[in-house]
Amino acid sequence: MTKHLLKLIWNKKRRHGLVIAEILVSFLVLFGLFSLVLYNGQNYRQPLGFRYQNTWALNLNSGSDTAALIGKVNQIVGKIRSYPEVMAASLTESNTPFSMNTSNRTMEYEGVEIVSDVFFTDFDYPKVLDINILQGRWFQKSDLTSTYRPVVLNQEAALRLFGAENPLGKVLGSGENPNRVVGVIGNFKSRGEYTPLEPAAFELGNPQEHRFSACLIQVKPGVTAEFEARMMKDLGAMAKGWNLELSYLANQRKSKNQIATVPALIFAVICGFLLLNVALGLFGVLNLNINKRRDEIGLRRALGASATGITRQFVAEMWLLTAIGVAIGLIFAVQFPILHIFDLPTSVYTAALFLALASIYALVTVCALYPSSQAAKIQPATALHEE
Amino acid sequence: MLKNYIKIAWKVLLRRPFYTFITLFGITFTLTILMVIASFVDHLIGNHYPEVYRDRSVYISRVKQQDSLRQSTRISPLTFQFLNQYAASLKSADKVGIVNMFNQANAYSNGQRIKLGVKYANPEFWEVARFDFLEGKPFNEAHIRNRDNVVVISDKLRGQYFGGNGPATGKTIEIDNERFRVIGVVKGVPSTRPMTSGDAYFPYTVSKSNYEKQGYIGSFVVLATAKTRAGRKAIEEEYAEIIRRIPKPLEDDGMRVYHMESEALPYLESWLSNFVEEDGVPKFYSALFLLALVILLLPTINLVNLNISRIVERSSEISIRKAFGAPSSTILWQFVVENMFIALVGGVIALAFTLVVLTMINQSGWIPNAVLVINFPVFLVSILLCLLFGFISGVYPAWRMSRMPVADALRAG
Numbered sequence: 151m152t153k154h155l156l157k158l159i160w161n162k163k164r165r166h167g168l169v170i171a172e173i174l175v176s177f178l179v180l181f182g183l184f185s186l187v188l189y190n191g192q193n194y195r196q197p198l199g200f201r202y203q204n205t206w207a208l209n210l211n212s213g214s215d216t217a218a219l220i221g222k223v224n225q226i227v228g229k230i231r232s233y234p235e236v237m238a239a240s241l242t243e244s245n246t247p248f249s250m251n252t253s254n255r256t257m258e259y260e261g262v263e264i265v266s267d268v269f270f271t272d273f274d275y276p277k278v279l280d281i282n283i284l285q286g287r288w289f290q291k292s293d294l295t296s297t298y299r300p301v302v303l304n305q306e307a308a309l310r311l312f313g314a315e316n317p318l319g320k321v322l323g324s325g326e327n328p329n330r331v332v333g334v335i336g337n338f339k340s341r342g343e344y345t346p347l348e349p350a351a352f353e354l355g356n357p358q359e360h361r362f363s364a365c366l367i368q369v370k371p372g373v374t375a376e377f378e379a380r381m382m383k384d385l386g387a388m389a390k391g392w393n394l395e396l397s398y399l400a401n402q403r404k405s406k407n408q409i410a411t412v413p414a415l416i417f418a419v420i421c422g423f424l425l426l427n428v429a430l431g432l433f434g435v436l437n438l439n440i441n442k443r444r445d446e447i448g449l450r451r452a453l454g455a456s457a458t459g460i461t462r463q464f465v466a467e468m469w470l471l472t473a474i475g476v477a478i479g480l481i482f483a484v485q486f487p488i489l490h491i492f493d494l495p496t497s498v499y500t501a502a503l504f505l506a507l508a509s510i511y512a513l514v515t516v517c518a519l520y521p522s523s524q525a526a527k528i529q530p531a532t533a534l535h536e537e
Numbered sequence: 538m539l540k541n542y543i544k545i546a547w548k549v550l551l552r553r554p555f556y557t558f559i560t561l562f563g564i565t566f567t568l569t570i571l572m573v574i575a576s577f578v579d580h581l582i583g584n585h586y587p588e589v590y591r592d593r594s595v596y597i598s599r600v601k602q603q604d605s606l607r608q609s610t611r612i613s614p615l616t617f618q619f620l621n622q623y624a625a626s627l628k629s630a631d632k633v634g635i636v637n638m639f640n641q642a643n644a645y646s647n648g649q650r651i652k653l654g655v656k657y658a659n660p661e662f663w664e665v666a667r668f669d670f671l672e673g674k675p676f677n678e679a680h681i682r683n684r685d686n687v688v689v690i691s692d693k694l695r696g697q698y699f700g701g702n703g704p705a706t707g708k709t710i711e712i713d714n715e716r717f718r719v720i721g722v723v724k725g726v727p728s729t730r731p732m733t734s735g736d737a738y739f740p741y742t743v744s745k746s747n748y749e750k751q752g753y754i755g756s757f758v759v760l761a762t763a764k765t766r767a768g769r770k771a772i773e774e775e776y777a778e779i780i781r782r783i784p785k786p787l788e789d790d791g792m793r794v795y796h797m798e799s800e801a802l803p804y805l806e807s808w809l810s811n812f813v814e815e816d817g818v819p820k821f822y823s824a825l826f827l828l829a830l831v832i833l834l835l836p837t838i839n840l841v842n843l844n845i846s847r848i849v850e851r852s853s854e855i856s857i858r859k860a861f862g863a864p865s866s867t868i869l870w871q872f873v874v875e876n877m878f879i880a881l882v883g884g885v886i887a888l889a890f891t892l893v894v895l896t897m898i899n900q901s902g903w904i905p906n907a908v909l910v911i912n913f914p915v916f917l918v919s920i921l922l923c924l925l926f927g928f929i930s931g932v933y934p935a936w937r938m939s940r941m942p943v944a945d946a947l948r949a950g
Contacts, residue, residue, distance in 0.1 A: 168842040175835050213747045379645035386714035391744055394713070395641045397652075423566050424835050430559045431839035438846040 155467050159474075166471055169435065173475030176428050177510050181483050183421045184502035184509075186414055189494050190344045199304070199337030200247065201280035202399035204373070207246040208365040208385075211393040223362055226385055230365060233381060235373045240274040241355070241362035247279070247340040248402035257351065258323050259311045266307050266349035267340065272357055276335070278368045286318045286333030289354040298330035300354055304338040307349030329353070342403060344410035366399075429517050436521040440464065447525050448533025457526035464522035465515060472514045476507060539874065546875040549851075550882070556847065560840060564883025564926060565890060567836040571829060572891040572919045573898075576909045578825065580729065582805050583914065587666040587726055587733050590762045594665065595772050596732065596807040597624055597759040598638075600799040602789065607796060614638050615799065616755030617741060617748035621659070623779050624801075629771035630761040634662035637746065637756045638731060642713040646698045653694065653712065654728075656735035657746035657757075665760045666733045673706040673721030676740045680720075688717040689738040691725040693906070712737060713745065725906040732760055734906075753797070754790040761801065769803060776801040829922075837930050844876070844934035852941060859943045868939035869932075876931025877924055884923035891919075 159166050210226065212219055223241065230239045245251045245267070255268045275281070276288050284305065293300045298321065308317040308331070322329040329351075338350040355362060369377075378396070385394055440447075447460060480503070486492065487499040550557045584591045597620070601612045617635060625633045636658040644651045663675040668689075676687055688710065690698075695705045705719045717739070726734040741748045747756065763769045777800065786795045802810065809817030855868055888911070895909045911919070 165845060168838060168845065172835065172838045172842060175838065179835070213745060214749060374648060375645065375650045376648045378650055379648075382643055382645075383714050393640065393642070393745055396643060396650075420570060420832065423570070424832075427563045427566060427836055427839055430562060431843055434556055434559045434843050435846045438843075 152466075152470070155463070155470055159467065159470060165439075169432070169471055170475040170478070172428055172431070173472050173510065173514070174479045176425060176513070177476050177479035177506055178482060179421055179424060180506035180509055181479070181502055183418060184505045185486075185492075185494060185498055186417060188501050188505075189498045190410055190414055192495075192498060193346050194343050196339065196343075196347055197337055198339045198343060199281065199335065201368075202247065202403050204369050204371055205278065205399040206367045206369065206378075207249065207397050207399060207402070208367060209244055209246075209393075209395040209397075210363055210365060210389070211395065212389070213391055213393055215389070215391045220358065220361060222389055224357055225388055227365055229384060229388060230367055230381070233377070235369050235377050237368045237370055238274050238277040239365055239367045240278045241272045241357065242275065242364050242366055243270045243355075244363045245269060245340075246364050246366060246399075248342060248399055248406045249397075255351075257307070257311065257329075257349075259320060262311055264307065264310045264349050266303075266351045269340075269350065269352045270355040270360060270362070271352050272355060272362075275352065275366070278366045280368075281335050281338070284334050284336055285316075286331070288333055293332070293354055294356055296330075299327055300332040301329040302333040302335060302352040303331055304335050304350040306337070306347040307351055308334050310349055342406035342410065344407055425513065429513055432514065432517040433521065436464070436468070436518055437524070440521050440525045443525075444528055444533045447528045448530045451528065451530035452534060460526040460528075461519075461522040464525055465518045468514050468518040469511070472511060476510060542871050542874045543878050545871075546878045549875070550879065553850075556843065559843060560879060561883050561886065563836040563840055564880055564923075565887045567833060567926065568884055568887035568919065568922060569890040569894065570832055571922050572887060572911065572915065573894050573909075574825075574828070575915045575918045575922075576891070576895060576911055579912065579915050580727075580907065580909050582808070583912075585730070586724070586908075587668045588730060588760070588804070589667050590665065591804050593764070593766045593769060594760055594762045594804065595630075595769050595776075595801040596804055597761070597776065597799060597801045598732075598807045599758075599810070600753050600797060602753070602792060602794040603796040604793060605786070605795040609792075611754070611792065613754045614756050614758050615753055616750045617657075617746070617757045618751055619753055619755070620757050620759050624759045624761065624776065625659070625661075627761060627772055627775050629763065629768065629775045631764050631768075632661050632664045632762045633659075634665035634760040635659045635741070635757055636662050636732060636760070638758055640745075640756065642737070642745075644694075644698060644710065644712045649697075651694065651697050651736075653736040654734060655712070656733075656738045657741040657743065657748065658738055659741055662738075662760070665762050668723040668726075668733075671722045671724060672704050673719070675721055675738075680740050681742050684742045685740065686715065686717045686743060687720045687740065688712070689721040689723055690719055691736045692722055693725045694736040695719075695722050710737075715744070717743075727904050727907040729904055729907065732758060752789045753799075759801070773801045833926065833929075837926070840930040841933050844930065845937060851938065855938055855941060856943050859941075865939040869935045872935030872938055873928065873931045876935070877927035880923045880927025880930070883926075884919065887923075888919065 208230075210223060212222075215222075227239055227241050230236055243251075243253060245253045253268050254265050257264055257266050269275075271289075273289055273291075276283060283302075286302075288302060289300055301322065303311070303317060311317070311322070312320060317331045317334055320331045322331065335352075337347060339345055339347065340350065341348070382394060382396060386392075450460065450463075483499075483503060483506075486494075487496045579585075582591075588594070598614065599612050600615050601610060603610050614637070617637075620635050624630075625635065627633060636656050640655045640657070642653045642655045644653060660675070660677050660681060668675070671692055673689070675689055676685070680687055690705065690710065694710075698710055699705045699708060705722055708719050709716050710719055711717075717737075723738075725736075728734045739746065761772055763772055780797065780799050783797065785797060786793055787797070788794070800810075805821070806818055809821055813820055858868065859865075891911060895911065898904075898909055899907060
């Protein structure tokens with residue numbers, strides 16, 4: 151049966167070539183769309199690892215002021231902590247979560263090198279962001295005087311550096327300032343939910359020496375803009391000539407996530423229209439083709455073929471065409487995981503391939519069913535009479 | 538003859554409404570997407586409010602500093618002091634505006650926080666960027682001399698801070714705990730124009746602008762206009778000469794700098810230099826071309842496919858014409874014209890759809906203050922796209938039709 155159908159297709163190869171090309175391109179478009187959606191979905195399922203609700207980021211930009219900056223920064227955070235509306239506050243650098251700023255460094259352990267985000271923080275960071283410590287501990291006062299500089303890693307960084315080994319107590323790098331791992335936290339996705347897990351490392355900045363340039367503040371739920379205005383006014387009076395920029399983590403998260411969702415949405419809408427277009431086109435072409443093959447159908451019917459047999463023949467023909475198109479498409483599609491064209495995991499590509507396959511077959515079947523059932527209704531007498 | 542072809546095309550369109558619908562749907566949707574993209578690209582890089590002189594302007598947006606081995610690199614906007622001394626005195630430039638990038642401030646009104654984009658500019662900025670003043674006037678040299686605390690605000694800020702649309706000129710506004718007198722209100726600028734978009738425009742002498750910083754690494758950029766389009770080249774060269782003449786290595790902002798680059802560039806180059814290091818413009822246009830190709834590919838195959846399947850309907854007509862001596866080229870020409878006509882019909886519908894989509898985008902506030910329009914260049918591109926689309930999707934089926942053997946065709950008819 152299949153062999154016979156293949157012969158039928160081969161006899162009309164010119165015309166079928168275009169249908170195959172159309173299916174091939176649609177398959178690739180679907181493959182791209184599903185890869186993107188699945189990749190984002192897979193990332194989204196991994197939690198952020200910290201809390202952003204009711205959390206503010208205050209950037210402390212001293213501008214042209216250069217006098218006693220460290221003292222002023224400490225005064226500012228002291229003032230912030232003194233408000234009853236503030237639950238906790240922590241000094242950090244300008245690479246606060248969801249901000250545009252990043253800071254990273256190469257970390258090395260026994261020949262394994264990774265590039266990791268680095269966050270300079272103080273003792274209260276996990277309290278402000280509600281970070282869960284899985285192993286070990288966060289920084290404490292005694293760390294300020296220890297010989298090794300303490301570092302807290304997130305799970306991803308620990309996994310990439312040490313594999314299955316226990317990260318606690320391991321010493322990173324060499325030279326004057328080696329780091330010792332004192333704790334491990336869970337996820338820390340500072341670029342938003344749709345980004346993959348990235349390594350992150352936290353280091354302790356000494357409040358008396360380190361020049362912090364931002365402050366994370368957790369406020370009580372239901373705090374109003376009236377408090378915010380009062381706080382900013384107080385702080386503005388303490389830091390004359392500084393630029394104090396306050397942003398809500400919740401808003402920043404939203405705009406970070408939009409960087410991932412908006413292009414995906416636009417892509418999906420365009421793909422939707424393209425496929426609708428293809429579906430209509432295939433439907434039209436099949437309809438016309440079947441009209442052209444009335445005599446063939448009539449003859450088969452006269453020789454005893456059942457109506458379902460006719461329907462099955464046309465649907466099977468379409469499936470075969472689709473198989474050819476998809477087979478060619480696969481040659482292109484498998485290049486993506488093999489050549490690592492985009493940095494997506496192979497599992498995403500595999501799942502996308504199957505989904506694309508299933509949807510292209512669904513699409514083709516839907517387009518083929520109606521014209522084929524019309525074909526099955528052809529009466530042998532009329533068809534043969536026309537001939 | 539042309540009129541005849543179009544008449545036939547019209548009749549064919551009306552004969553099988555379902556197929557006409559499929560054809561027009563494909564054309565309309567494809568062209569709509571392409572036109573919306575064209576309009577968006579034009580919005581990003583064309584001459585639009587308030588940067589209406591973009592085609593004869595150059596932008597100095599960054600300086601790149603590297604150490605001796607080019608291992609550590611930093612890229613940043615520049616200081617006001619440097620730009621004011623060297624860029625403002627460019628002889629080949631007509632007007633030179635200096636303004637900062639990306640600064641924010643807060644204002645509070647009725648218990649609400651208003652987040653503001655703030656701009657610190659020199660008076661010539663107002664001549665390079667032609668803002669619409671809804672009321673009041675821009676600041677001038679006298680305000681700079683007296684170090685006045687004055688501000689020009691956007692219509693959006695006027696609404697948020699003062700409420701309603703009443704005049705705000707002369708009133709006082711408190712921004713970041715400092716009080717300023719409003720001297721003008723301008724129509725807002727979309728955030729896609731980062732050099733001119735803002736809510737509050739101050740003279741550069743106000744306290745927080747940091748304009749006294751020495752060295753190179755700062756927060757300011759330059760928009761300079763030339764008298765003519767061709768005049769841009771002279772500014773680019775003059776500025777390049779200034780940068781070349783700076784003695785290196787130099788000490789700047791805690792770094793020993795051996796290599797320093799800064800260029801005056803037309804807007805598109807300047808904007809693209811944020812994303813790609815080299816050859817930004819050719820890369821940008823090839824990416825656009827590729828995108829258009831991908832979007833055009835499927836509908837074109839689809840349409841070619843459909844057109845070929847519909848050959849049969851027309852075979853009797855073709856064979857009779859051929860039997861009476863019409864050459865293949867005439868038949869080919871007829872079907873190309875027919876397809877281009879259909880594409881144009883689709884194009885007209887697409888134009889209407891594009892207007893609807895653009896209005897929706899404009900009203901959605903997706904890009905605040907954005908006014909996406911179909912202007913002349915976009916319209917021209919759209920028409921060209923229509924004709925191209927009709928041509929591509931028509932030429933292959935027409936070629937197949939024109940080569941149909943007369944005897945076969947007559948029999949099939």
